[in-house]
Amino acid sequence: MNDTRQQILEILSGHMSAIMARSVLSLSLSWSKVDPNKLLSGDDKRLLAELEKGIRLYVPDDTLRQKCMEQMQSLLTLNGQTHPPPAAEPQIRVPVLTESDIVDARGIGRLVCGKLGFSGAIQIKVATAISEMARNIVQYAGKGEITITTLDGDRRGIEVVARDKGPGIADISLVMSDRYHSRTGMGIGLKGTRNLMDEFDLESSPGNGTEIRVRKYMDP
Ligand SMILES: Nc1ncnc2c1ncn2[C@@H]1O[C@H](COP(=O)(O)OP(=O)(O)OP(=O)(O)O)[C@@H](O)[C@H]1O
Ligand SMILES: [Mg+2]
Incomplete structure (x- = not known):
């Protein structure tokens, strides 16, 4: 697993169960059509938007949710890269x-x-x-x-x-x-x-x- 995925997982795991964190990440990658192998230094508004949906569902507390999203935003520098669609169904x-x-x-x-x-x-x-x-x-x-x-x-x-x-x-x-x-x-x-x-x-x-x-x- 590459670094960025690991870091996203660590942020999510601070707010939900490990399996839920892995699921939110893999669904977000698939739905945003971001290639997990190309997720290196950064990126992508679509991935952030998909992650936010999962975070909204599983982190009901406003302050905690905001903190989680801030951590995610600072990790994913928005550089607007585009990616090929994922191969497999989630x-x-x-x-x-x-x-x-x-x-x-x-x-x-x-x-x-x-x-x-x-x-x-x-x-x-x-x-x-x-x-x-x-x-x-x-x-x-x-x-x-x-x-x-x-x-x-x-x-x-x-x-x-x-x-x-x-x-x-x-x-x-x-x-x-x-x-x-x-x-x-x-x-x-x-x-x-x-x-x-x-x-x-x-x-x-x-x-x-x-x-x-x-x-x-x-x-x-
Ligand atoms: N995964 C399983 N492995 C072995 N037996 C099972 C399994 N799932 C169900 N059964 C058997 O089938 C029966 C029917 O299951 P079902 O879920 O319809 O009812 P229940 O579990 O007895 O009651 P409930 O309405 O609370 O679910 C069970 O009583 C059990 O004997
Ligand atoms: Mg039953």
């Missing part, structure tokens, strides 16, 4: 082990949805689906990960994949049915997630862990 991987990881995954999903232009109501739906999948990982598998990808092709939208190598689900059709009675919760997390999203794909079997892939499109 993808964020959040390891999920604890309650605060659930909050982070949820927040990053919301940030990506906001950037894509989803309405507030849909942002909350996607964030809720992410919470349910992440909570199941913590509750039943102990650890796993959530990957959030911006779909930027023919159909714009967001894809979320929740993966773990936990005990798996023996009877998928049972847990997805109305006759399922959970011993640990309400038994509606997965059904709710399916209803909240446009696509829902669940693969799981005992011994092989669980993978859930969901998508929400801008034009369903």
Whole structure:
């Protein structure tokens, strides 16, 4: 990682969790179309503008936010350089082990949805689906990960994949049915997630862990 990225990360990490700081940086780089490899001595109003959006979301305190932005501005000397567009779609991987990881995954999903232009109501739906999948990982598998990808092709939208190598689900059709009675919760997390999203794909079997892939499109 080059120096400027490291310095941006250090500033952000002073104000938010490490994974949130990395996510805000990588999304800002991607959205501002700044090539991370060319980010050396400086630069770019677009990157600063994207960073500011993340900072506004995650540093609610006015004084702290202003301080964070001042640090960022003095780091990024505005020299108006232009850059080629980034090659890859932005993808964020959040390891999920604890309650605060659930909050982070949820927040990053919301940030990506906001950037894509989803309405507030849909942002909350996607964030809720992410919470349910992440909570199941913590509750039943102990650890796993959530990957959030911006779909930027023919159909714009967001894809979320929740993966773990936990005990798996023996009877998928049972847990997805109305006759399922959970011993640990309400038994509606997965059904709710399916209803909240446009696509829902669940693969799981005992011994092989669980993978859930969901998508929400801008034009369903
Ligand atoms: N990642 C997972 N690994 C193993 N089993 C899982 C996983 N996710 C869900 N399950 C199983 O599937 C069932 C249904 O999950 P679901 O989230 O729908 O309901 P719940 O977690 O029991 O209750 P809640 O409504 O509070 O979410 C769970 O009770 C659990 O047995
Ligand atoms: Mg659940």
